[in-house]
Amino acid sequence: MNLQTKIAVRPDGSQTPVHQDLPFQQDQEAKIQTAYGKLSGKEKIKIGMQNLDLYYGDFQALKGINMEIPENRVTAFIGPSGCGKSTCLKTLNRMNDLVENCRITGKVTIDGEDIYAPRTDVTLLRKRAGMVFQKANPFPMSIYDNVTYGPKIHGVKNKAKLDEIVETSLQAAALWDEVKDRLKKSALSLSGGQQQRLCIARTLAVKPDILLMDEPTSALDPISTLKIEDLMGDLRKEYTVIIVTHNMQQAARIADNTAFFLLGQLVEYTNTTDMFNNPADERTERYITGRFG
Amino acid sequence: MARKYFDQELKSLTKKITEMGDAIQSRIELTIQTLRTGNVELARKVAGSDSVIDRMEHENEKLCMNLIASQQPIAGDLRIIAASLKILTDMEREADQCADICEILVTSGMADSQRLPVNHIVNTLETVQDMFSSAMDSYLSRDVQQARRICMADDAVDAAFGKVVLEVSSAIAHNPEQVMHDVDLLFMIKYVERMGDHATNIAEWVIYLVTGEHPDLNDGEEMPAAGYKGSD
Numbered sequence: 214m215n216l217q218t219k220i221a222v223r224p225d226g227s228q229t230p231v232h233q234d235l236p237f238q239q240d241q242e243a244k245i246q247t248a249y250g251k252l253s254g255k256e257k258i259k260i261g262m263q264n265l266d267l268y269y270g271d272f273q274a275l276k277g278i279n280m281e282i283p284e285n286r287v288t289a290f291i292g293p294s295g296c297g298k299s300t301c302l303k304t305l306n307r308m309n310d311l312v313e314n315c316r317i318t319g320k321v322t323i324d325g326e327d328i329y330a331p332r333t334d335v336t337l338l339r340k341r342a343g344m345v346f347q348k349a350n351p352f353p354m355s356i357y358d359n360v361t362y363g364p365k366i367h368g369v370k371n372k373a374k375l376d377e378i379v380e381t382s383l384q385a386a387a388l389w390d391e392v393k394d395r396l397k398k399s400a401l402s403l404s405g406g407q408q409q410r411l412c413i414a415r416t417l418a419v420k421p422d423i424l425l426m427d428e429p430t431s432a433l434d435p436i437s438t439l440k441i442e443d444l445m446g447d448l449r450k451e452y453t454v455i456i457v458t459h460n461m462q463q464a465a466r467i468a469d470n471t472a473f474f475l476l477g478q479l480v481e482y483t484n485t486t487d488m489f490n491n492p493a494d495e496r497t498e499r500y501i502t503g504r505f506g
Numbered sequence: 507m508a509r510k511y512f513d514q515e516l517k518s519l520t521k522k523i524t525e526m527g528d529a530i531q532s533r534i535e536l537t538i539q540t541l542r543t544g545n546v547e548l549a550r551k552v553a554g555s556d557s558v559i560d561r562m563e564h565e566n567e568k569l570c571m572n573l574i575a576s577q578q579p580i581a582g583d584l585r586i587i588a589a590s591l592k593i594l595t596d597m598e599r600e601a602d603q604c605a606d607i608c609e610i611l612v613t614s615g616m617a618d619s620q621r622l623p624v625n626h627i628v629n630t631l632e633t634v635q636d637m638f639s640s641a642m643d644s645y646l647s648r649d650v651q652q653a654r655r656i657c658m659a660d661d662a663v664d665a666a667f668g669k670v671v672l673e674v675s676s677a678i679a680h681n682p683e684q685v686m687h688d689v690d691l692l693f694m695i696k697y698v699e700r701m702g703d704h705a706t707n708i709a710e711w712v713i714y715l716v717t718g719e720h721p722d723l724n725d726g727e728e729m730p731a732a733g734y735k736g737s738d
Binding site: 229461462465489490491492498501502503504505 | 508509512578580581582583584585606610717
């Protein structure tokens with residue numbers, strides 16, 4: 214598969230040529246076979262990347278990425294260190310804007326809108342596409358204030374409303390039962406796994422559409438990891454979740470679709486069942502079976 | 507290359523299953539000799555030593571389960587172990603049926619090796635022996651084309667089964683006093699026919715191991731293309 218020929222890889226593994234002169238095919242719907250069984254309905258495309266190239270100075274970190282990510286599904290990005298998977302994730306809420314000498318060509322769309330268009334409000338974009346990082350990074354304030362920080366910035370002042378947001382966000386992050394009696398305690402008093410779920414709750418509090426997770430469990434113990442994995446299964450009902458992970462078994466457990474990156478290229482993008490049973494590309498096989506990387 | 511030890515263990519698994527295949531192969535050979543020569547002692551030996559193969563099966567199963575638990579295999583690695591587990595069951599059944607045939611010979615007296623149905627049973631068992639040998643070779647060499655050819659040989663076994671059933675039915679009609687003896691012949695040819703099916707099943711799992719698709723060769727179903735691209 215030569216990605217330089219501008220082939221869009223759809224989640225079902227089929228390929229579509231991308232024509233430069235046509236608008237990105239947002240209305241196309243993908244039939245996806247998921248890890249949880251074949252879906253009967255057609256999928257709505259939430260995120261699109263077209264001919265996406267990204268440079269850090271002279272170094273090209275992403276090369277001609279073309280992919281469509283369906284709504285309300287968990288999509289895993291896998292690949293060896295330096296393959297571009299985290300960079301690709303960060304293009305989806307323009308976190309790379311903060312990196313000096315970073316240059317992007319091509320197009321990234323959410324619900325058909327070009328997020329790199331000059332009129333894009335980046336703060337609103339990041340509210341819409343929230344991010345959870347490898348290391349839990351709660352603010353040094355109370356659990357309650359961590360969750361209400363975002364809504365307050367976006368203008369929510371009503372105490373009852375904020376209380377409601379705290380409860381629903383913590384419940385959605387499967388943390389409410391563990392902290393409901395100590396909301397005014399410092400977030401730093403929580404365990405690592407609880408802190409990471411608090412960060413997820415903090416992201417959910419501003420009602421995003423998309424959750425971007427960059428190795429969210431790599432610093433956690435196995436039980437906390439499994440709690441967050443279960444949580445992702447619940448979150449996919451309301452959010453489009455994209456997770457970067459180095460843990461192959463984690464991708465196999467939680468993702469509906471999986472994308473394999475290598476040297477800045479998207480090598481293979483298909484439903485997770487096929488990826489982990491019978492990958493189409495020799496390089497994918499060698500990576501996921503641990504023969505290199 | 508990463509996963510050096512895992513690769514060694516996968517190779518060791520293939521080697522142990524091949525050794526079990528060799529042991530079964532010699533049991534098929536002994537069963538053929540027994541049918542040809544009427545050697546009751548030999549028949550008793552084959553019938554009474556099936557536990558050796560059972561033990562090999564359990565040891566290899568255990569090895570597969572340990573590899574799954576310790577290495578969490580995926581993709582081509584997972585297919586090697588899954589296919590090996592399934593193949594083990596069919597291999598063990600091959601040995602069981604050799605023991606069953608020999609048991610009939612021991613308990614009901616030797617078949618008259620000059621009779622036509624017995625000759626046909628022996629000939630069919632020789633075809634099955636080739637099928638099994640070829641199936642094990644295809645497992646060792648991961649040869650999809652060779653595995654596919656086993657399906658065609660099974661058609662010949664099925665045809666021979668029908669022929670022997672007709673011969674024996676005719677013999678029963680002409681000489682009803684020998685009916686118990688003839689029923690034993692029917693059991694034997696049925697066991698041989700099942701052995702052909704088990705060899706075909708092994709071939710199917712070899713195709714799965716290599717391609718990721720599991721065809722049903724016993725039903726003459728369309729087979730997938732044989733492009734091998736997996737890891738070794």
